[in-house]
Amino acid sequence: MPEGDTVWLTARKLHDALAGRTLTVSDLRVPRFATADLTGRDVLDVRSRGKHLLTRIEGGLTLHSHLRMDGSWRVFAAGERWRGGPGHQIRAVLGNTEHTAVGYRLPVLELLRTQDEERVVGHLGPDLLGPDWDPGTAVRNLLADPVRPLGEALLDQRNLAGIGNVYKSELAFLARVTPWLPIGELPDGVAERLMATAQRLLEENKNRFDRRTIPGARRTDQHLFVYGREGRPCLRCGTLIRRAGQDDRVSYWCPGCQSGPTT
Structure with a gap:
């Protein structure tokens, strides 16, 4: 999508x-x-x-x-x-x-x-690329259901609008937690930093006509850390990237870099 x-x-x-x-x-x-x-x-x-x-x-x-x-x-x-x-x-x-x-x-x-x-x-949460973007409201929406897995909460457009499967997986990697971690178990301040990162990534990629790039991931032909890289070595630690289903979608993660529960 x-x-x-x-x-x-x-x-x-x-x-x-x-x-x-x-x-x-x-x-x-x-x-x-x-x-x-x-x-x-x-x-x-x-x-x-x-x-x-x-x-x-x-x-x-x-x-x-x-x-x-x-x-x-x-x-x-x-x-x-x-x-x-x-x-x-x-x-x-x-x-x-x-x-x-x-x-x-x-x-x-x-x-x-x-x-x-x-x-x-009208049901949508704050738009990451819109004039109504409000990170505080987005964080409160996410944490309103603390037992919900991070990946599911990020994809719920009622919490914040604009994140899809690519950014879901990449944001979890950048936060060094798996997409299955209950969002209420994020360390203090991580949810706030995650929202700032999400907004920055979409802003940086919104004018790209080719492929979106996560800063730090670019290695010759590599533009993302985990999404679409199942079975390939992590760009940080070399562990093979894994993929699994999550709430009718798929998530990618690095078992070496990301802590928390998995499927």
Whole structure:
């Protein structure tokens, strides 16, 4: 699933291509909104909220989308051939005289009143890349359930918005604890430092067009400490990285560097 930095960058690309311009193409290929016609309206703004995308359109409308596991928005120059998947995977097309934005495999796509945005994003915790970021609130949300494993708590978007499986595994490594450690057992001050690190990592990676990088992990072709490195030596201690399921997802960790329970 794309993480907060990827969604932020997607919103920026859509904003640059659509905002301040009048829609000349509008095609929402989901049954509920198939008859909606947005042509002739200006796109006012495109913003991310955690992993959600909000495209605000003249007339008090918002097109809400979520990428989940494999959805994507692609931006093409007007007249350019679309490349992002077969036509039957297209769920939305928004275009103007200069650009066309095409949404592929979008599992969530709905048109709502802008005043009703809280209905779809109001449950989210502070956004790591948003103006509402509040590390104190995020820490309190996380520690409200002290027996919950760290990895599960970090992925819960109600606690804080923007962390996915990659950052979950990397943050646990940087904190030197396993993703299964009950969050209430973190040493004093670690939760606060973890939030500061999480916000810094997403900020540093949000403009990357290639691959995200965790500072200190870069060794020739290596950009992450543990995620996706099962069976390869830890960049710090040489112990082989392990992988296991956790709450319907997977976690990666180094048995040599990280203390705490495992699966």
